[in-house]
Amino acid sequence: MxxxxxxxxxxxxxxxxxxxxxxxxxxxxxxxxxxxxxxxxxxxxxxxxxxxxxxxxxxxxxxxxxxxxxxxxxxxxxxxxxxxxxxxxxTDLQPQKQSAWLEKAKQYVSVGEKKIEVFNFTxxxxxxxxxxxxxxxxxxxxxxxxxxxxxxxxxxxxxxxxPDKNDKARYLFTVKVVQAENLVSVDNNPAAMLDTFVVFSDEHGNKLAKTKTIYDTLNPRCESAQAAYE
Missing domain, CATH: 1.10.357 (Tetracycline Repressor; domain 2)
Structure with a gap:
C-alpha cells in the first residue's frame, strides 16, 4: 500500500x-x-x-x-x-568531574526556593x-x-x-531497577569510582527511559527506578 x-x-x-x-x-x-x-x-x-x-x-x-x-x-x-x-x-552526555560534584551536591542539599527560569518558545x-x-x-x-x-x-x-496464527501475544510488564554490585571501571582500576545509571531501550535500540545518575560508587542502589512496557 x-x-x-x-x-x-x-x-x-x-x-x-x-x-x-x-x-x-x-x-x-x-x-x-x-x-x-x-x-x-x-x-x-x-x-x-x-x-x-x-x-x-x-x-x-x-x-x-x-x-x-x-x-x-x-x-x-x-x-x-x-x-x-x-x-x-x-557535556550532558558525559559530564565533567566538576559538574558531577555539583550535581551530587544538589542531591544532598536543597536550600531555599527554586528559581523559576523563563523559557522562550521558538x-x-x-x-x-x-x-x-x-x-x-x-x-x-x-x-x-x-x-x-x-x-x-x-x-x-x-x-x-x-485468530491469526502469526499474531504475537502482547503483555504488560514492569521493570524495576534495584541495585548493582562490584562494578568495574573501563580501565579495571579498582580504586576508580563510577557515575552509574541505567538506560532502558527496546529491541530496535530506541531509548525508552533513563534512571537518575548515582555518583561515585561501585555498588549503586536505586530506590524507585521502574518503568512499565507493553
Missing part, C-alpha cells in the same frame, strides 16, 4: 521548519500525510463493494494501517519536539504541537469518511474471524 512508502519519505524530512498552512499554523507535512491516507479510502469507497461484511473487514485492515502511519508520524514529531525543547550537548516547537492537534482533527474527518458506525454494524452481524 502507498502509505508505507509515504511514511518512509516523511520520516526523513520531518524538520517541519518549512512553510506553514492555514490559520492553525501547522506545517505542510501533516497535510501531505493525510492527503496520502485519504487516497486509498476514497478508492475503496468508489468501488461500492456490494458485500458489506467483506467491505467492513477490508476497511478494518486499512484503518489499522492508517493508525500505524499516524502513530509513527506523531512519534517522529514528539522526538523532534523533545530535541528542540531539551537540547543535549556533549516557532518550531509550536508548529509541531499544532501538527499533533491537526492530526487529531483530520483523524476525526477520516473516521466520518470511513463510516465507522456502518462498519461496526456489519461486523456485529457476523461471527468474529479466527
Amino acid at each position: 502507498c502509505i508505507t512508502g509515504f511514511e518512509a519519505r516523511t520520516a526523513r524530512r520531518f524538520s517541519d521548519r518549512g512553510r506553514q498552512e492555514g490559520e492553525d499554523r501547522n506545517s505542510s507535512s501533516i497535510v501531505d500525510l493525510f492527503g496520502s491516507l485519504n487516497s486509498p479510502i476514497e478508492f475503496i469507497l468508489d468501488l461500492e463493494w456490494p458485500d458489506e461484511y467483506h467491505n467492513a473487514r477490508f476497511m478494518t485492515r486499512l484503518a489499522s494501517t492508517i493508525s500505524q502511519a499516524i502513530e509513527k508520524y506523531c512519534r517522529s514529531i514528539e522526538e523532534l519536539f523533545e530535541q528542540e525543547m531539551f537540547p543535549r550537548s556533549g 516557532p518550531e516547537p509550536c508548529v509541531k504541537l499544532n501538527n499533533i492537534e491537526a492530526a487529531r482533527k483530520l483523524l476525526d474527518n477520516i473516521q466520518n469518511k470511513m463510516q465507522i458506525d456502518k462498519i461496526v454494524a456489519a461486523l456485529e452481524d457476523q461471527p468474529p474471524p479466527p
Whole structure:
C-alpha cells in the first residue's frame, strides 16, 4: 500500500521548519500525510463493494494501517519536539568531574526556593504541537469518511474471524531497577569510582527511559527506578 512508502519519505524530512498552512499554523507535512491516507479510502469507497461484511473487514485492515502511519508520524514529531525543547550537548552526555560534584551536591542539599527560569518558545516547537492537534482533527474527518458506525454494524452481524496464527501475544510488564554490585571501571582500576545509571531501550535500540545518575560508587542502589512496557 502507498502509505508505507509515504511514511518512509516523511520520516526523513520531518524538520517541519518549512512553510506553514492555514490559520492553525501547522506545517505542510501533516497535510501531505493525510492527503496520502485519504487516497486509498476514497478508492475503496468508489468501488461500492456490494458485500458489506467483506467491505467492513477490508476497511478494518486499512484503518489499522492508517493508525500505524499516524502513530509513527506523531512519534517522529514528539522526538523532534523533545530535541528542540531539551537540547543535549556533549557535556550532558558525559559530564565533567566538576559538574558531577555539583550535581551530587544538589542531591544532598536543597536550600531555599527554586528559581523559576523563563523559557522562550521558538516557532518550531509550536508548529509541531499544532501538527499533533491537526492530526487529531483530520483523524476525526477520516473516521466520518470511513463510516465507522456502518462498519461496526456489519461486523456485529457476523461471527468474529479466527485468530491469526502469526499474531504475537502482547503483555504488560514492569521493570524495576534495584541495585548493582562490584562494578568495574573501563580501565579495571579498582580504586576508580563510577557515575552509574541505567538506560532502558527496546529491541530496535530506541531509548525508552533513563534512571537518575548515582555518583561515585561501585555498588549503586536505586530506590524507585521502574518503568512499565507493553
